[in-house]
Amino acid sequence: MTSTMVARVERKRIAQLVSHGKRLDGRGPTDYRELQLEVGVIERAEGSARVRLGKSEVMVGIKIETGEPFSDVPNEGVLTVNAELVPLASPTFEPGPPNEDSIELARIVDRGIRESKAIDLPKLCVVPRKKVFVVFVDIYVLNHDGNLIDASAIASLAALINTKMFNYEVEEGEIKKKPGYTQLPIKNHPIAVTFAKIDGTLITDPWLEEEHVMDARLTMTTGKDGKICAIQKGGYGYFTVQQILEAAKIAKEKGEELRKLVVKG
Amino acid sequence: MSQKNPEKLIDKNGIRMDGRKLDEVRPPKIEVGVLGNADGSAYIEQGKNKILAAVYGPKELHPKHLAFPDRALLHCRYHMAPFSVEERKSPIPSRREIELSKVIREALEPSVFVEYYPRTSVDIFIEVLQADGGTRCAGITVASLALADAGIPMRDLVAACAAGKVEGKLVLDLTDTEDKAGEADLPIALMPNLNAITLLQMDGQLTPDEFEQAVNLALNGCKQVYALQKETLKTKYVTVKEEGEE
Numbered sequence: 001m002t003s004t005m006v007a008r009v010e011r012k013r014i015a016q017l018v019s020h021g022k023r024l025d026g027r028g029p030t031d032y033r034e035l036q037l038e039v040g041v042i043e044r045a046e047g048s049a050r051v052r053l054g055k056s057e058v059m060v061g062i063k064i065e066t067g068e069p070f071s072d073v074p075n076e077g078v079l080t081v082n083a084e085l086v087p088l089a090s091p092t093f094e095p096g097p098p099n100e101d102s103i104e105l106a107r108i109v110d111r112g113i114r115e116s117k118a119i120d121l122p123k124l125c126v127v128p129r130k131k132v133f134v135v136f137v138d139i140y141v142l143n144h145d146g147n148l149i150d151a152s153a154i155a156s157l158a159a160l161i162n163t164k165m166f167n168y169e170v171e172e173g174e175i176k177k178k179p180g181y182t183q184l185p186i187k188n189h190p191i192a193v194t195f196a197k198i199d200g201t202l203i204t205d206p207w208l209e210e211e212h213v214m215d216a217r218l219t220m221t222t223g224k225d226g227k228i229c230a231i232q233k234g235g236y237g238y239f240t241v242q243q244i245l246e247a248a249k250i251a252k253e254k255g256e257e258l259r260k261l262v263v264k265g
Numbered sequence: 266m267s268q269k270n271p272e273k274l275i276d277k278n279g280i281r282m283d284g285r286k287l288d289e290v291r292p293p294k295i296e297v298g299v300l301g302n303a304d305g306s307a308y309i310e311q312g313k314n315k316i317l318a319a320v321y322g323p324k325e326l327h328p329k330h331l332a333f334p335d336r337a338l339l340h341c342r343y344h345m346a347p348f349s350v351e352e353r354k355s356p357i358p359s360r361r362e363i364e365l366s367k368v369i370r371e372a373l374e375p376s377v378f379v380e381y382y383p384r385t386s387v388d389i390f391i392e393v394l395q396a397d398g399g400t401r402c403a404g405i406t407v408a409s410l411a412l413a414d415a416g417i418p419m420r421d422l423v424a425a426c427a428a429g430k431v432e433g434k435l436v437l438d439l440t441d442t443e444d445k446a447g448e449a450d451l452p453i454a455l456m457p458n459l460n461a462i463t464l465l466q467m468d469g470q471l472t473p474d475e476f477e478q479a480v481n482l483a484l485n486g487c488k489q490v491y492a493l494q495k496e497t498l499k500t501k502y503v504t505v506k507e508e509g510e511e
Contacts, residue, residue: 100367103360115468216371218465228476231451231467234367236374238461241480248473 011213015199024209025054030250032205035154035261039162047163047184051155054207055145057089060137060155062163062184066126066175067134077124077132081110083139083152090144104234106139109153111230112190112221113137119160120185127173133165135184146207149219150258153192158262161186189263190229191255192221195247197237202247204254218244220251224259228252274443275432283312283440290426290438290486295407295497297414305415307497309407312440313397316404318411322387329384337382341370343404345393365401372405372425372454372464378418387417398441399427405454405464406490413498422494423463425454426486428479430471435479437486451479455487 014024021029033054042048047062069076083106085093098106113119124133137159139152163184168175196206196214206214215237221230228248233239239247279287293311300306303319310316326332343365347353358366373389389411391404402425409423429439430449444450449469455462462484471479 098360100363103363104367107360107364111468115470223470227470227472228467229470231465232368233462233465234371236371238375238456238459238463239465240460240462241484244462244465244480245477248476252473 010209011198014210014213018198018201018203023203025207027205029201030204030254032150032254032258033207035258037154037158037262039158045159046165047159047161049155049158049162051151051158053147053151053154053205055143056147056151056207057141057143058148058151058155059140059142060152060159061140062159063136063138064163064165064184065134065136066131069125069129069132073121074129075125076121077119078134079110079114079119079121079137080134081106081113081137081139081156083109083141085141085144089141093141093144104232105148105152108149108192108219108221108230108232109137109139109156111232112153112192113156113160116188116190116221116223116227116229118157118186118188118190118223120187123185126170126175130173131175135160135163144208146209146211147194147205149194150192150205153190153221154258154262157189157191160184161189161263188223188225189259190221190223191258191262192219192230193251193254193258194219195250197235197239197243202243202250204250218247220247222252222255226252226256273432274446275434275436279434281436282442287434287436288482288485290489291440293403293406293490293493295410295493297410297497297501303411303415305411305413305417307407307410307414309403311397311399311403311438313395314393314400314403315395316400316407317392317394318404318408319390320387320408320411320415320417321390322415323382323385323417324388326384326386332384332386335383336379337377337384338386339370339374339377339379339389340386341366341373341389341391341408343369343391343393343401345396345400349393349396365404368464368466369401369405369408373408373412373423375461375463376409376419376421376423376456377412378420381418387412396441398439398444399452401425401464402427402438402452402454406494410494410497414501421456421458421461422491423454423456424487424491424494425452425464426483426490427452428483428486430469430475430479435475435482437482449475449479451476451483453480453483453487455484455491457488457491
């Protein structure tokens with residue numbers, strides 16, 4: 001937003017490259033930056049992951065607590081996703097309550113996990129209507145170099161797969177811890193693929209320079225069965241039907257590719 | 266009918282609880298110029314949805330450092346009245362409302378010639394008085410009319426409609442009940458003359474084939490809504506002209 005004037009010059013250069021199937025950092029239109037993934041990086045969290053997508057860096061910690069279920073789904077655990085655009089991650093991030101960008105980021109990741117039924121929430125019910133497990137997914141952006149959505153979605157999935165819950169038994173409605181841990185029940189592996197539209201051309205995994213000049217943004221999340229489970233358009237531009245259908249195809253292919261990097265074995 | 270068999274939303278003839286076919290939109294009732302103070306305003310009733318939209322501007326922006334040197338700043342607030350839903354909703358904007366305000370703004374901005382009004386702001390307020398599924402779409406439809414009513418130069422009207430999947434079937438314009446019980450919801454906003462999709466969201470699960478069909482279904486819905494939007498504006502314009510001639 002601060003760089004509207006710079007963007008004019010920059011935009012022309014990036015758009016010219018993109019129209020020839022090239023990019024400033026040498027990638028092809030649908031290439032992702034290098035993905036580095038570490039899990040179990042925070043011992044105090046039930047699950048955690050740190051993802052580096054190029055220079056973008058996101059950490060996700062999973063905390064599990066007990067709480068009350070929602071009245072419309074009394075037999076299911078609760079999923080809560082929150083995102084913090086931590087001020088140390090970018091000169092444009094400011095401290096304070098979540099703004100619309102961080103709320104949107106969290107809700108896109110939330111939708112992917114929720115709608116693909118990635119977590120087996122019915123298994124997290126302790127006492128129907130009274131007590132269930134609440135899974136807190138906290139996204140912590142550490143360095144912003146574009147495409148925080150995909151980095152956050154990957155880090156969240158990796159952290160959930162990494163999550164271990166203590167064993168327990170229920171005695172008179174109370175939870176009694178037992179020795180040992182089990183994996184959080186995971187049923188699906190949603191992967192978000194984000195596109196930037198620059199002068200009518202779609203590219204995946206936009207980095208910051210490209211995000212500054214893009215017309216519009218589109219995120220499509222697919223599950224491991226290839227079904228689309230969440231979509232979000234962002235930005236002040238628009239898409240044509242052809243572009244959307246093309247994006248759906250690429251999102252499925254790229255999703256499979258990325259899934260292999262995140263879900264080992 | 267629905268009382269007897271509440272878990273069935275579509276009967277064997279493909280008729281929905283409110284008597285609609287699968288590919289039918291709830292016919293919207295729209296009015297423009299409904300509020301005294303606003304520069305532009307409109308009201309829509311669609312199913313049990315009752316939504317008001319008002320536009321103020323272009324006007325001077327405070328604080329000034331937020332202004333763009335080359336275009337107007339669009340500001341949008343989507344808000345639900347506490348009494349608009351079954352269980353009272355706190356009037357404090359929820360995370361959902363903040364997200365919707367953002368995507369609605371981004372759905373409307375491509376239609377506005379913002380570059381005509383540098384350093385100003387255009388405020389769009391959408392108040393959902395009663396909600397019955399598809400409020401973001403109806404909100405966009407009505408807000409676009411309020412922008413037109415305010416006389417703000419636009420490339421096209423934005424019309425919105427959702428498609429979705431209910432009981433295994435693709436349907437158009439889901440009600441609240443259908444949305445809650447359904448398997449997928451896909452709201453789309455379109456500038457029909459430019460074939461430009463300005464809002465696209467989805468939750469639920471759709472195969473790529475179903476997705477393509479649902480997109481086309483929703484686009485058809487948008488075009489039906491668009492016809493009504495234009496009709497409403499024309500009706501109003503003609504009445505104003507006649508009054509002027511008398």
